[in-house]
Amino acid sequence: MEKTKSNKALTVLKTDAKKIRQELFGQFDELCLMQCPIVEEIMDTQMLVFSREVDFAKRCDLISKETALMLINDLSLEIEAFYQEITKKQTQQKG
């Protein structure tokens, strides 16, 4: 049944998104994020690869265009919010 391959693809994508979240929100503590620019580069690469995986799944008709957009937007917004919080704390500390 075609549905199983699509369901499997969506599960794999959600797992990959979860790994990126865990890495950012868990592994990198705020101090490290504030001081080492390499973290942002790692996250950019992770997002690039994740978005291309999502795009690949969409091109293979495994997920819809809407699901693809949702997967990428949700994760980007969370990462963006996380960075804004870090920047706010940095400015408060310097204040």
Next chain:
Amino acid sequence: MEKTKSNKALTVLKTDAKKIRQELFGQFDELCLMQCPIVEEIMDTQMLVFSREVDFAKRCDLISKETALMLINDLSLEIEAFYQEITKKQTQQKG
């Protein structure tokens, strides 16, 4: 039929590999390759994304482990051979 999703995934991967080949062997002329290190960085990123697409397809049971290995090895070997040819020409020109 599950086969169609797998066939579609393999076709998409082969198309992506072809795009990378066309970009390297067609778009970047040898002179540019010899002089601008950014080209190698672009190709590294392309290969990273392609290998993660292949890995994703394998994790979704769309392609076998053997097909995944073949797709990545074939392209890496071709890129490696191309760079060796460029380096050989560089040394001859300096000779």
